[in-house]
Amino acid sequence: MQLFHSKTSPFVRKVMVTAHELGLVDRLELLPGAAHPVNRDAAIVARNPLGQVPTLVLDDGTVLADSRVICEYLDDLGGGGFFPPAGPARWTALAAQSTGDGLLDAALLTVYETRVRGEGERSPAWVEGQRAKIEGGLAAIEAAAPGLGDRVDIAAITYGCALGYLDLRFADIGWRDRYPAAAAWFAAFDARPSMRATQPG
Structure with a gap:
């Protein structure tokens, strides 16, 4: 492949x-x-x-x-089972994946707006709106983090990659200080060999 x-x-x-x-x-x-x-x-x-x-x-x-x-x-x-079979657990996992992906979409749109568009073409209101989506996604991960434990499924993988991307591109927002449960969960998940092997830096 x-x-x-x-x-x-x-x-x-x-x-x-x-x-x-x-x-x-x-x-x-x-x-x-x-x-x-x-x-x-x-x-x-x-x-x-x-x-x-x-x-x-x-x-x-x-x-x-x-x-x-x-x-x-x-x-x-x-045969990983990272996507649960049909039923409530599947919808919960897919909804979490959508939240993490939505945070990433907002982050990428912010990067494009501030790095790809010329200075005269940029919209501060657009950036502010995307930042609000990032904060909304962070709040959702914070609420979910106590229940994630050591799970490895599509929800955890998406959340982990979303938080890792914020570290890469948005270090200035200091998300760990405001979302301590998410920070504690991410510290453990980010230590997994799969996350170490895929570090973007």
Whole structure:
């Protein structure tokens, strides 16, 4: 399998953490992917018209895009159970994944607004709105953290990658001081070999 990959993408990191946890990482051939909202990578676009990472090309040529889809495929392939079967637990896990992904979407949109757009094109109100979403996501992780324990599922992986991305791109917000339960949970989860192996720095 081939994975269009960017080391700093938190969505790629979700896939890589999942692959490490399932023992599938050696089956992935990592292809460099320079996904960009303006300067699109033709190599990715040739496989995925949205030009995004992660994009996974299966051995039979099938293309899967979006970390949610790819992680669920890997979980099925590796028999991990990171996505619960049909029932209340599944909806709870998927809702948590959506919250973590939503935090990441807001963080990435903030990065694009402040780093890709020219200074005269930037909208402080837009950035403020995305920051509010980040804070909302952090509050949700804070509320969930006491119940996460040592679980390893798609909720925990997404939360972990979201908090790790904040450390990478938003160190100035000092989230640990305001969300101590999330900070304590993340300190343990971030020590997992899968998280250490996928550090973006």
